[in-house]
Amino acid sequence: MSFIENFTLNAIYILFPLILYLFYFAYNKAFEKDVQNIILDFCLLTSFYLTSRFGIFSNIQISILVFNIPLLIAYLYKRDLSVLILSVSIIIYYYQSYFALFLIFIVEYLIYYFVYLKIVKKDNNQNLYIFIFIMIKMLFTFVFVFLLVQKGLYVNIGFFKFVVYLILFIILIYFVIYLLRKGEKIVKLEMTLKELQKEKQIRTSLFKITHEIKNPIAVCKGYLDMFDVNDLKHSRKYIPIIRSEINRTLLLLQDFLDCNHLKINKDILDINLLLEDVGDECVPLLESRMINYISHIDDDELYIEGDYERLKQVFINIIKNSIEAINTSDNSYIEIDTKLEENNIHIFIEDNGTGISPEDLEKICNPFYTTKKNGTGLGITLSTEIIEAHGGKIIYTSKLGEWTNVEVILPLKNS
Numbered sequence: 001m002s003f004i005e006n007f008t009l010n011a012i013y014i015l016f017p018l019i020l021y022l023f024y025f026a027y028n029k030a031f032e033k034d035v036q037n038i039i040l041d042f043c044l045l046t047s048f049y050l051t052s053r054f055g056i057f058s059n060i061q062i063s064i065l066v067f068n069i070p071l072l073i074a075y076l077y078k079r080d081l082s083v084l085i086l087s088v089s090i091i092i093y094y095y096q097s098y099f100a101l102f103l104i105f106i107v108e109y110l111i112y113y114f115v116y117l118k119i120v121k122k123d124n125n126q127n128l129y130i131f132i133f134i135m136i137k138m139l140f141t142f143v144f145v146f147l148l149v150q151k152g153l154y155v156n157i158g159f160f161k162f163v164v165y166l167i168l169f170i171i172l173i174y175f176v177i178y179l180l181r182k183g184e185k186i187v188k189l190e191m192t193l194k195e196l197q198k199e200k201q202i203r204t205s206l207f208k209i210t211h212e213i214k215n216p217i218a219v220c221k222g223y224l225d226m227f228d229v230n231d232l233k234h235s236r237k238y239i240p241i242i243r244s245e246i247n248r249t250l251l252l253l254q255d256f257l258d259c260n261h262l263k264i265n266k267d268i269l270d271i272n273l274l275l276e277d278v279g280d281e282c283v284p285l286l287e288s289r290m291i292n293y294i295s296h297i298d299d300d301e302l303y304i305e306g307d308y309e310r311l312k313q314v315f316i317n318i319i320k321n322s323i324e325a326i327n328t329s330d331n332s333y334i335e336i337d338t339k340l341e342e343n344n345i346h347i348f349i350e351d352n353g354t355g356i357s358p359e360d361l362e363k364i365c366n367p368f369y370t371t372k373k374n375g376t377g378l379g380i381t382l383s384t385e386i387i388e389a390h391g392g393k394i395i396y397t398s399k400l401g402e403w404t405n406v407e408v409i410l411p412l413k414n415s
Contacts (some may be wrong), residue, residue, distance in 0.1 A: 010066045013050035013174060017043035022183040028191075030221055041082045043339050044070040048168050052093055063141040065141065065169045068095065069176055072133050072408045075116050076126050076177070083113070091181055101147055120252075130177065134170055141166070158368050169334075215313075215320055216245035222285050241281055248309060263390045266305045270415060271345055272297050274308060275336065276319030278315045294335040303413045306390050311410075314383040318406050321379065327405060340412075344392075356398035364396055 021043040025036065047070040067090050074082035087109045094105040112133060134375075223238045273295050284360045288295045319334060326332045332352060339346040356364065367383055380394075387394050391411050400405040 007066075007165065009173075010051050010174050013054060014047045014066060014069050014172070015179070015402070018044040018176065018180060022180070022187075024189050026186065037077075037079065041074075041079055041333050042072050042079060044079070044082050045085060048089060050108065050408055052089075061191065065137065065165070066172070067098055068133075069173055071112070072173065073176065073180065075120060075129065075133070078120065087113070098144075098148075101144060104144065104147070108136065110232065119269060130173070134173065137169075138185065167240050177397075213249055215316060216249045218320070219245045219281070220287065221283070221315075226284065227407065239285075243316070244281070248313070263410075264307045264310060264386070266307055266390075268303055269306055269308050269311075271302050271311075271347075271410065272300065272302050272338070274311060275315065275347065277340070278312055278319070281337065282319050286323070288334065289323060289326070291323065291326055292333040293329075294333055296335070296337040298338065302340075304345070304390075304410050305376070306410065308408060309385075310386045311390070314386050314408070315347075315349070317379050317383050318408075322349065322351035322353060322404065327354065343412050344409050345412055347410070348405060349408070350403060350405040352403050355400040355402050355404055356396070357400045361396060361398055378404070382405070 013185060021040055024039060048067060051066055071083065071086040071090065074086055089107050091102075091109060095102050098105075115132055115136070116129065119125050119132065140194070220242050221356070225243055226234070228234045229237050276295075278293055279297070283293050322334045326334075334349065334351045337348045337350075339348070364380055380396075385392050387408060387410070392409045395409070397408040
């Protein structure tokens, strides 16, 4: 086996535990810094053990160069305990193999440590320390080989091979350091992107909260504006509606505490009855805006599995959008109709408002897209999510300046 093959094998022993460290770091990005340091210590010690125990050196006394790579990494990462263990282990190895030159090794590793205290610990200049570490190693390697030759212990492998081995050692040092730095940089970049994505989800949830709370508050404000404290009929009619909207607001706040998931609590409900309740709540506001409300809801019971409050939230949001799109006139209307088709109910809500342009219609379901001055662009997005969570879908059709139709399709419960 050639000396380059020997060196390659020893390089694998050095790199393998460190690559495992990078893989573990990549797939366990949430572990604490202390755990990360312990794993790095373990990998560095493993690299040294594999090289010293299973490395093949073919009588090349300078093969002990590769032992110093884990030590250099420990210095760069300021792992003082690993530095101590590795330094002592390497010196013991030298002691067993080259007892006559034992003191030289002690001096060498004391120099590494004192330079580390000055350059890395104090000034945190890693690149300079790498260069000085290599220079010191080269110097002591030449001294070491010279003394071996003087004592007749050195097996001559030729000056050219000797130089090539030193060059390979330097290349391996920089390759290992590059691999570690690049790997950790990629992982940290991915962690940063995940944090930004999480932050975006939180902002989106906050926008949704703001948008959806505005609806019940607007309803409460509308009824309070019409409320006459001296009219007992107003109290009986408006207070339950205001109370219902406040409860819906509290429900929204509770549900949106979970920023990442839309909670749907399904139960069996009569969809026609839900639509009637929505109409009853919206009629007074429609009348105050002089908008005709036309309902073609059957009295038949049609059952679905759904979340009453969430679906009510969707239909109120659709009607609210229709109200905002209508320029009040004697012919203004919002019409609601239903149609059964196979095992689905199709709910149509149509208005004769300003309509939506084809360009806006293509983007209407995109988050944050809005044509309203004070809109958040999340009402339709949230409504779509709720309907899709019920196994249905929403279809928007419109003609600019004339009308808009919203079709909500929901599956009926099997009898």
